[in-house]
Amino acid sequence: MIHLLDKEEFHTHKGIIKTSEIIGKKFGDSVVTTTGHRLYILKPSFYDKIQTFRRPTQILYDKDIGFTLFKLGIEPGMRVIETGTGSGVVTAALANIVKPGGHVYSYEANKDFSENAKSNLSKVGLLKYVTIKCSDARHGFEESGVDAVFLDLGDPWNVIPHAFKSLGDGSNLASFSPTINQVEKAVSTMKSEGFLAIETIELLLRRIRIEDGKSRPETHMIGHTGYLTFARKAKKQEE
Amino acid sequence: MIHLLDKEEFHTHKGIIKTSEIIGKKFGDSVVTTTGHRLYILKPSFYDKIQTFRRPTQILYDKDIGFTLFKLGIEPGMRVIETGTGSGVVTAALANIVKPGGHVYSYEANKDFSENAKSNLSKVGLLKYVTIKCSDARHGFEESGVDAVFLDLGDPWNVIPHAFKSLGDGSNLASFSPTINQVEKAVSTMKSEGFLAIETIELLLRRIRIEDGKSRPETHMIGHTGYLTFARKAKKQEE
Amino acid sequence: MIHLLDKEEFHTHKGIIKTSEIIGKKFGDSVVTTTGHRLYILKPSFYDKIQTFRRPTQILYDKDIGFTLFKLGIEPGMRVIETGTGSGVVTAALANIVKPGGHVYSYEANKDFSENAKSNLSKVGLLKYVTIKCSDARHGFEESGVDAVFLDLGDPWNVIPHAFKSLGDGSNLASFSPTINQVEKAVSTMKSEGFLAIETIELLLRRIRIEDGKSRPETHMIGHTGYLTFARKAKKQEE
Amino acid sequence: MIHLLDKEEFHTHKGIIKTSEIIGKKFGDSVVTTTGHRLYILKPSFYDKIQTFRRPTQILYDKDIGFTLFKLGIEPGMRVIETGTGSGVVTAALANIVKPGGHVYSYEANKDFSENAKSNLSKVGLLKYVTIKCSDARHGFEESGVDAVFLDLGDPWNVIPHAFKSLGDGSNLASFSPTINQVEKAVSTMKSEGFLAIETIELLLRRIRIEDGKSRPETHMIGHTGYLTFARKAKKQEE
Numbered sequence: 016m017i018h019l020l021d022k023e024e025f026h027t028h029k030g031i032i033k034t035s036e037i038i039g040k041k042f043g044d045s046v047v048t049t050t051g052h053r054l055y056i057l058k059p060s061f062y063d064k065i066q067t068f069r070r071p072t073q074i075l076y077d078k079d080i081g082f083t084l085f086k087l088g089i090e091p092g093m094r095v096i097e098t099g100t101g102s103g104v105v106t107a108a109l110a111n112i113v114k115p116g117g118h119v120y121s122y123e124a125n126k127d128f129s130e131n132a133k134s135n136l137s138k139v140g141l142l143k144y145v146t147i148k149c150s151d152a153r154h155g156f157e158e159s160g161v162d163a164v165f166l167d168l169g170d171p172w173n174v175i176p177h178a179f180k181s182l183g184d185g186s187n188l189a190s191f192s193p194t195i196n197q198v199e200k201a202v203s204t205m206k207s208e209g210f211l212a213i214e215t216i217e218l219l220l221r222r223i224r225i226e227d228g229k230s231r232p233e234t235h236m237i238g239h240t241g242y243l244t245f246a247r248k249a250k251k252q253e254e
Numbered sequence: 255m256i257h258l259l260d261k262e263e264f265h266t267h268k269g270i271i272k273t274s275e276i277i278g279k280k281f282g283d284s285v286v287t288t289t290g291h292r293l294y295i296l297k298p299s300f301y302d303k304i305q306t307f308r309r310p311t312q313i314l315y316d317k318d319i320g321f322t323l324f325k326l327g328i329e330p331g332m333r334v335i336e337t338g339t340g341s342g343v344v345t346a347a348l349a350n351i352v353k354p355g356g357h358v359y360s361y362e363a364n365k366d367f368s369e370n371a372k373s374n375l376s377k378v379g380l381l382k383y384v385t386i387k388c389s390d391a392r393h394g395f396e397e398s399g400v401d402a403v404f405l406d407l408g409d410p411w412n413v414i415p416h417a418f419k420s421l422g423d424g425s426n427l428a429s430f431s432p433t434i435n436q437v438e439k440a441v442s443t444m445k446s447e448g449f450l451a452i453e454t455i456e457l458l459l460r461r462i463r464i465e466d467g468k469s470r471p472e473t474h475m476i477g478h479t480g481y482l483t484f485a486r487k488a489k490k491q492e493e
Numbered sequence: 494m495i496h497l498l499d500k501e502e503f504h505t506h507k508g509i510i511k512t513s514e515i516i517g518k519k520f521g522d523s524v525v526t527t528t529g530h531r532l533y534i535l536k537p538s539f540y541d542k543i544q545t546f547r548r549p550t551q552i553l554y555d556k557d558i559g560f561t562l563f564k565l566g567i568e569p570g571m572r573v574i575e576t577g578t579g580s581g582v583v584t585a586a587l588a589n590i591v592k593p594g595g596h597v598y599s600y601e602a603n604k605d606f607s608e609n610a611k612s613n614l615s616k617v618g619l620l621k622y623v624t625i626k627c628s629d630a631r632h633g634f635e636e637s638g639v640d641a642v643f644l645d646l647g648d649p650w651n652v653i654p655h656a657f658k659s660l661g662d663g664s665n666l667a668s669f670s671p672t673i674n675q676v677e678k679a680v681s682t683m684k685s686e687g688f689l690a691i692e693t694i695e696l697l698l699r700r701i702r703i704e705d706g707k708s709r710p711e712t713h714m715i716g717h718t719g720y721l722t723f724a725r726k727a728k729k730q731e732e
Numbered sequence: 733m734i735h736l737l738d739k740e741e742f743h744t745h746k747g748i749i750k751t752s753e754i755i756g757k758k759f760g761d762s763v764v765t766t767t768g769h770r771l772y773i774l775k776p777s778f779y780d781k782i783q784t785f786r787r788p789t790q791i792l793y794d795k796d797i798g799f800t801l802f803k804l805g806i807e808p809g810m811r812v813i814e815t816g817t818g819s820g821v822v823t824a825a826l827a828n829i830v831k832p833g834g835h836v837y838s839y840e841a842n843k844d845f846s847e848n849a850k851s852n853l854s855k856v857g858l859l860k861y862v863t864i865k866c867s868d869a870r871h872g873f874e875e876s877g878v879d880a881v882f883l884d885l886g887d888p889w890n891v892i893p894h895a896f897k898s899l900g901d902g903s904n905l906a907s908f909s910p911t912i913n914q915v916e917k918a919v920s921t922m923k924s925e926g927f928l929a930i931e932t933i934e935l936l937l938r939r940i941r942i943e944d945g946k947s948r949p950e951t952h953m954i955g956h957t958g959y960l961t962f963a964r965k966a967k968k969q970e971e
Contacts, residue, residue, distance in 0.1 A: 042423040042424045044489060045488070045489075055450060055488040057424035057450075057488060058422070058424030058425070060326075060327040060425075061327035061329055062324070062325060062327045062426075063327075077321065077324060080324055081320040081321040081322070081323060081324030081325065082316065082317055082320040082459075083320070084323070085301070085323060085347065086301060086320065087299075087301075088299040088302075088350075090300055091330045091351070091353060091354065108324065111327075114330060115330065184296070185281045185296035185297030185298070185299070186297070187301075194946050194947055194948045195462075195464075195469050195673050195948065196945045196946060196947060198462070198464055198469070199464055199469055203466060211294060213464075215461070215462040215463075215464050216459055216460060216462060218317060218458070218459055219458040219459075219460070220455055220456075220457055221455060221456050221458070221955050221956075222454070223434075223437070224454075225438055227438055228911075229913060230438055230911055230912055230913060231911045231956055231958075232955050232956035233955050234956055234957075235952065235954065235955055237951060237953075238938050238939070238949050238951060239948055239950060239951055239953075244464075249284070249294040250281075250283060250284075250294075433706075434708055434709065434912050435708060460716050467674045468672050469672055469673055469674060470672045470673060470717055470719075471716050473715060473716060473717055474713065474716055475713075475714055476712060476713065476714075477699050477710050477711055477712060477713055477714030478709055478711060478712055478714075479712075480709075519901070520902045520967075533928060533966040533967075535901070535928075535964060535966060536900070536902030536903070537902070538904060539805035540802070540803060540805045541805075555803065556795075558802055559800070560794065560795055560798040560799065560937075561798070562798060562802060563779070563794060563798030563825065564779060564794065564798065565777075565779075566777040566778035566779045566828075567829075568778055568828045569808040569832065589807045590807060590808065590829055593808065661775070662759040662774070663774035663775030664775070673942075673947050676940070676942055676947070677947055681944060689774075691942075692939065693939070693940040693941075694937055694939050694940060695940060696936070696937055697935070697937075697938070698933055698934075698935055698936075699935075700932070700933050701912075701915070701959060702932075703912075703916055703919040703930075703932050703961075705916055708912050708915070708916055725774060727762070727774060728758075728759075728761060728762075
């Protein structure tokens with residue numbers, strides 16, 4: 016994604032193209048670079064848009080985001096809490112589905128990160144469906160009765176009790192953690208808070224090189240991003 | 255998910271509960287079975303709902319559905335084509351996100367499957383966002399300018415040219431196939447049709463058993479469901 | 494592997510064969526069963542032989558055994574300690590390579606297991622290269638200067654100091670554990686004992702169904718057996 | 733592994749050590765470098781030795797070699813054929829187990845590779861158990877009645893018929909190929925030659941970083957090396 020009016024020409028690793036050649040073209044048209052490569056002008060998908068986000072923090076991988084959205088059952092109109100915001104990629108993915116009637120409340124303690132995320136979300140037109148709160152989730156969430164909570168922070172166990180309070184009955188929690196030790200502490204806290212149907216998974220994504228008669232998985236792959244834990248809130252029983 | 259008025263009592267593997275005990279309770283409440291187990295009444299999530307679908311056909315796995323929805327950039331308001339409908343699980347997943355303004359056009363040549371899928375979608379309130387066509391996708395799609403096409407059938411190469419015609423410029427195609435040979439033929443057809451940014455991946459999901467001091471991946475896992483291939487439409491160049 | 498003189502005929506899931514038909518045949522010959530299936534008489538490989546072992550205990554998987562033998566650099570003439578013996582499969586694998594000049598010292602606290610392992614090893618002619626000690630490894634090993642130690646027991650940390658004493662300088666230790674928590678305790682003990690070059694891995698084996706034009710990984714696979722940790726002994730420094 | 737008399741001092745990434753400081757020390761002793769790091773003098777294991785091989789060709793990974801040796805049932809005294817020799821790593825692994833009574837016949841069409849492999853094997857004292865033949869395996873093997881054949885070349889289908897002739901009845905074949913298409917052609921040839929018990933697998937190795945309270949799989953891993961196919965020879969039936 017390029018902002019067309021920024022420069023007179025663009026230098027790509029496939030040669031140079033002039034802005035003037037692009038203006039007036041439609042999505043699907045193409046231009047030829049100075050080195051003879053044909054480049055296509057494509058309507059950016061949501062997936063393209065989030066690739067342009069400035070990312071000061073490590074981000075979740077597509078495989079983890081896609082699975083989480085599906086398991087949490089995110090749909091238009093939902094109200095969702097997330098922490099931390101990070102670069103806002105998950106925030107955008109949530110907002111892009113709950114819009115236009117729903118809302119994402121995203122907590123980020125780091126001021127630089129929250130400002131950067133706002134800028135990222137604004138750039139792709141999703142900031143109106145999001146409230147980014149520069150606030151430490153360990154001190155609690157202000158919303159209640161929300162449809163889902165997603166946690167991506169180093170000490171989820173300190174936030175899980177707040178998530179329980181904010182979730183509506185029967186609503187879902189997801190938590191992402193890189194180490195098995197974090198998962199153990201998180202699951203233990205989920206159990207003591209009364210969460211049900213707790214399950215932990217990890218996803219491995221393998222790229223396959225398809226060439227007629229020479230197809231094979233790629234040599235290198237990401238061996239680990241983190242574990243995803245899902246749980247369900249049920250009203251606490253009075254003893 | 256249980257339809258409450260069907261029976262006087264329910265037999266579960268954790269004991270029997272009387273319908274009369276459940277009526278009047280709210281989501282989050284619980285009942286105690288004849289064998290002393292506490293069962294919770296939870297508001298069904300979208301994910302729960304699709305677990306109730308009758309499934310005469312093999313279905314895609316969650317990991318594959320979640321990733322596909324995210325990579326295709328499915329969002330509210332989109333118009334999407336899918337074939338085959340199968341039991342309607344992917345149809346429901348698509349409809350649940352494109353709703354209320356968008357629409358899913360789902361092609362299924364098998365009459366029994368298309369009737370069953372209609373019934374499944376109706377049960378969860380999503381049929382109004384879906385048109386199920388009992389029609390063979392090999393003969394073409396009636397829609398044009400759609401935002402995404404998802405193919406889950408044995409011979410995607412016979413349908414990929416129709417997908418190209420129906421997709422809007424810059425829009426995305428996804429195709430699911432169990433064998434590497436199908437993927438090779440599909441990718442070859444995508445290339446000759448002019449699709450760009452073709453990539454194939456597979457996802458492995460591993461369940462992790464979390465127990466304090468005894469955490470480990472589960473012994474058994476699904477080793478393969480299928481390969482997912484994604485591609486992007488760009489307008490064909492006149493030579 | 495069948496002991497020919499045991500019965501007059503053999504019932505297999507591909508039909509019945511008479512002992513008299515087999516006698517006089519050579520390896521590579523075949524017989525036809527009552528249901529018309531051709532069965533081949535093959536010289537049992539070492540791999541076949543260990544498939545016949547009675548296995549009262551869970552056993553290590555081939556993938557783990559093969560990798561361990563290679564990483565430990567097991568070769569003819571080596572002296573190796575192992576515990577627990579279990580059904581003797583790893584014992585046999587070790588003995589089959591260190592033979593005829595080397596020896597395996599295998600510690601097994603459970604009397605039934607050690608007797609069964611002796612019987613298994615005797616059946617395949619390897620008992621003469623093995624000393625099975627019905628003794629608890631937590632009380633120490635009697636051998637010193639050995640070329641390798643392999644640990645497969647629930648609390649390796651209680652045996653690692655004994656392994657350090659028994660290993661020759663520069664020799665290798667391997668330890669197998671199903672849970673990540675066991676590995677953490679084992680690695681911590683290895684470090685405090687002075688082991689070097691500690692590394693932990695896991696292996697995933699996937700079966701591939703090869704059929705012309707329909708090749709794909711098998712649907713089901715073993716998702717986890719355990720973690721393998723390798724370490725190197727170096728003489729302790731006097732402070 | 734360092735040849736001690738080559739230089740007066742050694743530069744490592746942990747500082748410099750003088751040769752004179754090492755001489756007279758035993759395995760297990762240590763020296764301190766100019767930057768204060770303690771380095772240990774360890775007896776090289778077989779595994780260390782093969783790390784020193786000059787490798788002009790791509791080599792098989794440990795996981796694949798270890799599993800192959802075990803599945804083929806390689807043991808002291810066996811006669812084994814291998815092609816291509818490559819850098820001689822698999823040759824060394826085979827020789828190190830079949831020694832002293834067995835022998836490896838290794839075919840390599842490329843003269844530079846075969847010379848380099850000879851030099852590598854000589855360096856680790858294994859050349860006396862190996863005959864490296866600078867000859868194209870497509871023209872056949874000179875040995876017969878061998879206990880195992882291992883194929884690592886681009887067109888195994890051209891060599892599989894020769895492998896069948898050279899193998900003793902009931903003996904095992906293994907073949908390594910990076911692409912699924914090669915495996916399909918190899919398996920098809922194995923079937924038409926009369927091989928039995930054909931199976932194909934792939935191994936994934938994942939390194940685990942163990943740190944107390946922060947244990948997790950490594951971020952990067954090798955996603956693919958190749959597929960291993962195993963098969964068993966049975967005497968051909970006269971029709």
